[in-house]
Amino acid sequence: MLYDIAVIGGGAAGLTAAIYAKKQQPQLNIAVFEALDRVGKKLITTGNGRCNITNRYADVSRYHGGVVNLFEKTFSEYSVDKVVAFFGEIGIDVVFEDDGRAYPRSYQASSVVDALRFAALENGVEIICNCKIADIEKGKVFTLKTNSATYNAKTVIAATGLLSGGKSVGSCGSFYELLKSKGVKGEKLTPAIVQIKTSNDITKQLKGIKLNADVSLLLDGKRARKEFGEVLFTDYGLSGPPILQVSRAVERENGDKKISLDLLPEYNFGGLCDILCERRKNLSKRTNDNFLTGFINKRVGQVILKLCNIKLTDAVSNLLDSDIKNIANILKKFEFKAVGTTGFANSQVTAGGISVSELYDNLECKKIKGLFLAGEVVDIDGDCGGFNLQWAWCSGMLAADSATKLLRDQI
Numbered sequence: 328m329l330y331d332i333a334v335i336g337g338g339a340a341g342l343t344a345a346i347y348a349k350k351q352q353p354q355l356n357i358a359v360f361e362a363l364d365r366v367g368k369k370l371i372t373t374g375n376g377r378c379n380i381t382n383r384y385a386d387v388s389r390y391h392g393g394v395v396n397l398f399e400k401t402f403s404e405y406s407v408d409k410v411v412a413f414f415g416e417i418g419i420d421v422v423f424e425d426d427g428r429a430y431p432r433s434y435q436a437s438s439v440v441d442a443l444r445f446a447a448l449e450n451g452v453e454i455i456c457n458c459k460i461a462d463i464e465k466g467k468v469f470t471l472k473t474n475s476a477t478y479n480a481k482t483v484i485a486a487t488g489l490l491s492g493g494k495s496v497g498s499c500g501s502f503y504e505l506l507k508s509k510g511v512k513g514e515k516l517t518p519a520i521v522q523i524k525t526s527n528d529i530t531k532q533l534k535g536i537k538l539n540a541d542v543s544l545l546l547d548g549k550r551a552r553k554e555f556g557e558v559l560f561t562d563y564g565l566s567g568p569p570i571l572q573v574s575r576a577v578e579r580e581n582g583d584k585k586i587s588l589d590l591l592p593e594y595n596f597g598g599l600c601d602i603l604c605e606r607r608k609n610l611s612k613r614t615n616d617n618f619l620t621g622f623i624n625k626r627v628g629q630v631i632l633k634l635c636n637i638k639l640t641d642a643v644s645n646l647l648d649s650d651i652k653n654i655a656n657i658l659k660k661f662e663f664k665a666v667g668t669t670g671f672a673n674s675q676v677t678a679g680g681i682s683v684s685e686l687y688d689n690l691e692c693k694k695i696k697g698l699f700l701a702g703e704v705v706d707i708d709g710d711c712g713g714f715n716l717q718w719a720w721c722s723g724m725l726a727a728d729s730a731t732k733l734l735r736d737q738i
């Protein structure tokens with residue numbers, strides 16, 4: 328069998344590409360080759376099982392890597408509205424929440440996988456599971472090789488993802504390495520949207536506590552990114568949505584990296600000192616261990632007092648003005664040295680990938696004509712919030728249109 332389009336990888340981008348191509352050109356023979364025993368295994372885990380399918384505010388500012396060259400074309404032609412319409416046609420009603428995040432109305436990631444799988448089969452896309460493509464050669468047509476079989480195709484769309492989420496969901500990076508071995512340039516891979524390991528034992532003492540904070544990532548002392556939200560202290564370091572959102576630079580950038588928490592962003596330093604002086608007056612009969620009780624989390628308050636070398640058993644009335652300033656300083660700048668992340672398996676996306684300089688703006692590989700790339704395998708990653716799936720869907724659509732156009736032009 329000579330396929331018109333062989334799609335390698337039955338994840339978000341690959342399934343979309345196959346369905347989209349088949350809907351435009353029903354006469355084409357299209358197959359999806361998936362290494363695992365089922366398609367969409369990672370998709371089922373997305374959005375804590377709810378699948379944050381896209382985001383109303385997807386624009387260039389939410390993406391990283393080699394974005395600029397590719398962004399304009401892909402995102403203007405394959406917009407969030409187009410993605411929503413595509414899912415509507417295959418049975419997924421997309422609902423938007425106030426912050427722009429979108430989900431299937433069922434709030435079930437499994438329903439998204441079902442819809443994609445049904446749509447592929449109804450439209451006549453062949454799905455071949457347990458089929459890991461180990462090599463690809465380009466002669467007159469493409470030859471795709473597994474360890475035991477060979478397939479031929481006129482065009483190929485590779486949507487093989489990278490390393491995030493771990494091997495159980497198909498993330499192995501082997502196809503990326505294969506392309507690199509064929510001279511296609513790749514950008515360094517690092518985990519992003521991931522928990523951050525910190526160097527001190529304070530987070531261990533505060534393990535399990537969640538609180539809202541302004542989270543800043545400091546690179547060599549300069550703020551590189553700021554996000555607000557709920558931070559979770561853990562035995563290895565810090566987690567929670569704003570931590571995941573600022574994590575990208577931790578393994579990617581050199582130099583000193585710190586996470587700074589502003590636990591009371593609603594007050595400036597002077598205002599906070601005034602409040603603490605007022606508390607010193609009102610609570611003068613208490614001991615320091617309860618000085619911050621009722622103002623911030625009790626255990627966090629006590630740890631901060633200890634960091635200021637304040638004896639917890641002393642009387643509040645004895646706190647010096649310099650103590651008040653030290654406390655206010657840590658409440659506004661609770662700093663942790665970032666020493667790493669919890670790694671690819673725990674990350675939601677991989678930063679880096681096949682360099683966009685290796686691709687034309689229709690996602691065709693310059694060095695291997697007829698091969699198109701889509702999804703995470705390309706050096707584009709988005710913020711947390713539905714942006715990565717939006718990239719997977721829209722790059723899948725673009726790769727599909729580009730491959731079908733090439734086939735049309737060849738006739």
Ligand SMILES: Cc1cc2nc3c(=O)[nH]c(=O)nc-3n(C[C@H](O)[C@H](O)[C@H](O)COP(=O)(O)OP(=O)(O)OC[C@H]3O[C@@H](n4cnc5c(N)ncnc54)[C@H](O)[C@@H]3O)c2cc1C
Binds near residue numbers: 461489
């Ligand atoms: C826990 C978790 C939660 C997430 N939640 C969200 C979310 O809510 N919203 C969001 O926008 N993003 C989320 N993401 C990110 C999002 O899932 C990915 O960006 C997206 O799935 C990438 O799509 P893809 O098709 O490029 O790759 P994948 O979905 O990883 O699919 C690649 C497929 O290719 C197969 N494959 C690999 N190599 C080969 C080979 N050689 N031969 C054959 N098959 C191969 C793999 O088995 C896999 O099925 C989350 C990620 C994780 C890990």
